[in-house]
Amino acid sequence: MANKFLADFPILENVVYLDNSATTQKPLQVIKAVENFYKKFNANPHRGVYNLSIQATKIYEDTRRKVAKFINAKSSSEIIFTKNATESLNLVAYSFALANVQAGDEILITIAEHHSNLVIWQMVAKSKGATLKYIYLDADGNLSEKDFAEKLSSRTKIFAVTQISNVLGLINNVKKFAAKAHEVGATVIVDGAQSVPHIKVDVQDLDADFFAFSAHKMLGTMGFGVLYGKKNLLENMQPFLRGGDMIEYVEEQATTFAELPNKFEAGTQNVGGAAALSAAIDYLNSIGFAEIERIEKKLTTYAISELKKLSYIELYGCENLNNKIGIVTFNIAEVHPHDVATILDAQGVAVRAGHHCAQPLMNFLNQNATCRASFYFYNTKADVEKFLDAIKQVRKVMHIA
Amino acid sequence: MLEDIYTELIAEHNQAKENRRTLENPTLTERGHNPSCGDDITLEFKIEGDKIIDAAFVGQGCAISQASTDMMIELLRGKKLDDAKRLAELFLAMIKGEVTDDSELEELEDAAALKNICNMPARVKCATLAWHTFKTMTK
The missing domain is CATH 3.90.1150.10 (Aspartate Aminotransferase, domain 1)
Known part of the structure; x- marks a missing residue:
């Protein structure tokens, strides 16, 4: 059939x-987009003044605009390209959480998190002397609202939650949880690895402060991921990786960093992956x-x-x-x-x-x-x-x- | 292919209960697990002089890991420690496909039935768990 x-x-x-939750297959349109980039447009983006480099830059930056529109970010400067959702979440843990979580604070996550949204919080809690707390599930597998209400407090600095569990496939009402977490002043970090490929996501409607997902689970290629972050948060964060392309001025002893989003994209980026994600989004939108x-x-x-x-x-x-x-x-x-x-x-x-x-x-x-x-x-x-x-x-x- | 793996013999060893127990005052004990899939066993051996006088295990995992452990326990019980180590090496060599001569593998008794696992790369770690754990325990 x-x-x-x-x-x-x-x-x-x-x-x-x-096994589509692990990774999806790729349509010919995506495979051809990668081929097309390497066949016709391969050059290092952001660097060269020659035409090929300009074309490569255009492919990369057009994808950023397309992603921003796809998840309804306010601005494409709020879209950071990474290796995958795991790296996106690590970026938040290292550049945001380590700088903002203090001893005695609490990090609240759910028992249904993928290791990518769990192991990092153990690291932050341990290095800052904070407490890691878990919200457990009701008998039907959904997050216990009662448990959430009991564990959320003014000590909660981070609330990290998956929008959809990769094991149970159940959709968490992130919008509702985020509103309550914001009332106590917590920062809301959402793992969207399982949601973006399958349901319409609007990061502004959810009011996520950070939102992470991977391209390869939504028809794109492996090694390409996205971090959305609210501009005011990203602007006040230190870089995650340092090196080429993320700088403004480099002197012997000091460096000033590039504007968003480049501040968080050190080194030559995966333009082939961006071309693939662009084609993947077109494919999903066409359906x-x-x-x-x-x-x-x-x-x-x-x-x-x-x-x-x-x-x-x-x-x-x-x-x-x-x-x-x-x-x-x-x-x-x-x-x-x-x-x-x-x-x-x-x-x-x-x-x-x-x-x-x-x-x-x-x-x-x-x-x-x-x-x-x-x-x-x-x-x-x-x-x-x-x-x-x-x-x-x-x-x-x-x-x- | 499947029939070569999930044989009656494997099913019997997977379901067997006799060797699933703990020993009183074991000489050697070692836990082995495959973190990626959750196979998790603990071996207990009682040694007197240079001889394994009793052996048992507890744990959980897939049929291949559990059957392989059960076969190993039965094979090694009563053996001299040096012989047991040699048999473990023989088993691991068989799974790597390094020893294919059936007459050489006869010594492994029932465990020789796991020979075909070498054609299933994803399941090799299930078959070898007990044997690697034994090696670690007797190092």
Whole structure:
């Protein structure tokens, strides 16, 4: 059962790819954009006065404007390009948090954070003598509003939260949480790695102070990420990395730094990655998020309703589908997730197994590991059917009943 | 391919209970884990003189890691320590694909059944966990 997207994704001919939360496949349009840059426009941006360098600079800066519009930033100078969401969050931790968190302060995060939005806060808390606190989940997997209300206080300096859990796929009401966090004077840092690819994001509406995401989870290439930050915050921060292209004047003993956003982009940047992200955004815009959400919801609803018919399947965060993107996390009774993934792989179905870079969440769920199937708009009902057929083989292969 | 990995023998060792226990006053104990996937075992060995008089393990993980541990425990119990170390090296060489002659692998008894894991790079660390842990423990 082909759909209109498959012609753009030749890699999908041979695999049922259900690990889209880890990274998505790339359409030919994105691959060609990278090729086009290196074939026709390769030069170091921002440096040369010759035409090629001007073209490379244009590709890079046009992407910045496109990204700003895509997530509704006020200005493209609030868009910093990084390597990935992890680097974006590290930039905030090192350049903002270490300078603003004091001993006795509190950092509030959720138990559903990816390690990229967790390990950094342990580092900040430890080096500043601050306390790291966790908001836990209600039985349905959603953030406990009660716990949030109890733990948020005037001591809270940082509130860091994922917009969508990479394990449960549940959408956090960041706008509501951010408003309350701002009331106590906390800075709100949002991990958007799982949200930007799947739902319409408006950073001003959310009122995020910082917002991070990765290009490779939204059709772009690996090694390219984005940090959005409110201008007044970015302007008052020290650089994260120092070197070429982020300076104004360099003397023997002192340096003044470039204006935003260049202050945070040291060294030659990934222009090929920018070209790819630009093409990826065009591709997503041509479909539209209403359609993307519709397709993913249909696949997710079907997969979950079929999985629920199998008595040996345990599902996590799959009760309320209104608040959820296409991530289905599950276990098969008496079978370890890695064995499940191997058996599915042998049948041409790629799913993720393990802790999904969220070990504290796994502990909270009392699971050593889980399996995760995650959908994108190019997946089809036939993919879900193959996935379900493969699932039904697992216990047989494992010699269980 | 799958049938070569998830054999009856692996299933039996994965589900076996006899070797899953703790020893009283073990001579050697060592925890081994694969952080990326969560396989996590603890070996306990009782040594008298140069002989392994008892061995057991506790832990959790995928069928391959648990079956491999169970096979190792059964193979090494009663062996001289030097022989046990040599067998561990033989097993690791087999998984690396360095020893392919079945007659050489006979000594590994049931564990020789894991030979085909060398064709599944993603699962090699599951099969070798117990053996690496044993090596660390007896260094």
